[in-house]
Amino acid sequence: MMIKSHPGEALLYQYAAGDLSAAMTIVVGTHIDMCKACRRTVCDIEQKLCEDNLDTIVNVANQAMTKSQCDKMLEAIFESSVCNKVENEPNDILYLEGRRFTLPRTLAHNSHRIGDWSKLVGKLWRAPLTLENGNQTNLIYMAPGAKVPEHTHKGQEATLVLDGVFNDEKDEYKDGDFVLLDPSKTHTPETQEQDCLTLATLDAPLHFTSGISRLLNPFSSLFFRA
Amino acid sequence: MQMVSGRTSTRGSMNTTQTDAAEHAAELLASIAETRSRAAFSELFRHFAPKLQSYATRQFGNEQTAMDLVQETMTNVWHKAHLFKPDKGSPSTWIFTIARNIRFDLLRKNKKRKDDISADELWPILSEQNDSLDDGYSLDNDVLMQEISQYYAQLPDAQRIVIEKIYIEGKSQQEVSDALGVPLGTIKSRTRLALKKLKELIVNDD
Numbered sequence A: 001m002m003i004k005s006h007p008g009e010a011l012l013y014q015y016a017a018g019d020l021s022a023a024m025t026i027v028v029g030t031h032i033d034m035c036k037a038c039r040r041t042v043c044d045i046e047q048k049l050c051e052d053n054l055d056t057i058v059n060v061a062n063q064a065m066t067k068s069q070c071d072k073m074l075e076a077i078f079e080s081s082v083c084n085k086v087e088n089e090p091n092d093i094l095y096l097e098g099r100r101f102t103l104p105r106t107l108a109h110n111s112h113r114i115g116d117w118s119k120l121v122g123k124l125w126r127a128p129l130t131l132e133n134g135n136q137t138n139l140i141y142m143a144p145g146a147k148v149p150e151h152t153h154k155g156q157e158a159t160l161v162l163d164g165v166f167n168d169e170k171d172e173y174k175d176g177d178f179v180l181l182d183p184s185k186t187h188t189p190e191t192q193e194q195d196c197l198t199l200a201t202l203d204a205p206l207h208f209t210s211g212i213s214r215l216l217n218p219f220s221s222l223f224f225r226a
Numbered sequence B: 001m002q003m004v005s006g007r008t009s010t011r012g013s014m015n016t017t018q019t020d021a022a023e024h025a026a027e028l029l030a031s032i033a034e035t036r037s038r039a040a041f042s043e044l045f046r047h048f049a050p051k052l053q054s055y056a057t058r059q060f061g062n063e064q065t066a067m068d069l070v071q072e073t074m075t076n077v078w079h080k081a082h083l084f085k086p087d088k089g090s091p092s093t094w095i096f097t098i099a100r101n102i103r104f105d106l107l108r109k110n111k112k113r114k115d116d117i118s119a120d121e122l123w124p125i126l127s128e129q130n131d132s133l134d135d136g137y138s139l140d141n142d143v144l145m146q147e148i149s150q151y152y153a154q155l156p157d158a159q160r161i162v163i164e165k166i167y168i169e170g171k172s173q174q175e176v177s178d179a180l181g182v183p184l185g186t187i188k189s190r191t192r193l194a195l196k197k198l199k200e201l202i203v204n205d206d
């Protein structure tokens, strides 16, 4: 199956640089789990970011580490013990309304963050994904023939189709499709004969002062082939 | 006046020095993973710590936080060297992604609550759980076999020999490692770099 709707290159840059919010990172990351093309692009971006941020840097820091600082840090590292955070067992199976879904890797790793399902209006179900304070990320399940009431958004809404198909005024979206919705437009997603499981977040990129991705944007077209 | 022959690739091109440096770093990581070699780690540390410090200083503008990033990143490298996969990318890219994750968490340190998600959960590069998605660097086999011969000559000898043994003689990477007396990690990184180079040549040619 072909995924036709992908995150833009700027978004993939911000993802790889760690400049997106946790919520947007998980939606883009889950798309990447499902999309080989974007996975390759992100590998290239990570390499490029590394070249620009580590490889080509020869001590521009004003206060480069002194030998004694180095030795002290080395000592501390050798003394440190492995910090094995308890990893939650990934669970990639989700049962809902008699259906069995397989979750992509990033979501499976975070399955313990999926809260209880609650029934919304009509044929919609929602489970929150607890990521960090103030986040609004949800799994949304639309049974066949469901319709989300018309709405607009202040922030940027990203929706990723995990399984199934939904439509809005403009298009039809299927497994793996990543959709960024224009905040100024109203939209009305709906399902027809098939049901649909999506991951959706309402968000805006964080504003970091660093802006490595900003620095890189002008060059990105030089090393990306369409 | 300078004569430039041939094509210059705009991306991903690596000169011999960089390739050698990457191979050497991969060998250091392998000794750290296999024998807990402090000497190997110290060498790696002296190479990467100043670079990480420079990256972190530009990110945070704060010397202490920058040092925290260096220490946390290199602590992960020391304990998790066995998770580096030479066939997936270069050592410096791996270390960069660790630093990226540490930065993500450091930026949220003050407002973080206990259950908030951490970078390792978003980018599970240091996960011990071995769930592999296939990597992005496999070439289509038919294309490879048809066109590869034309491009052989352009590979550095060390990489060409590895590719020949794997793709023509059908040896495993371990067998090539044994036959050449070169560490497995080096074979993996040579394979990756060679395939990447070939792919560039193929893509540039059409």
Ligand SMILES: [Zn+2]
Pocket: A003, A005, A006, A007, A031, A032, A035, A036, A037, A038, A039
């Ligand atoms: Zn994609």
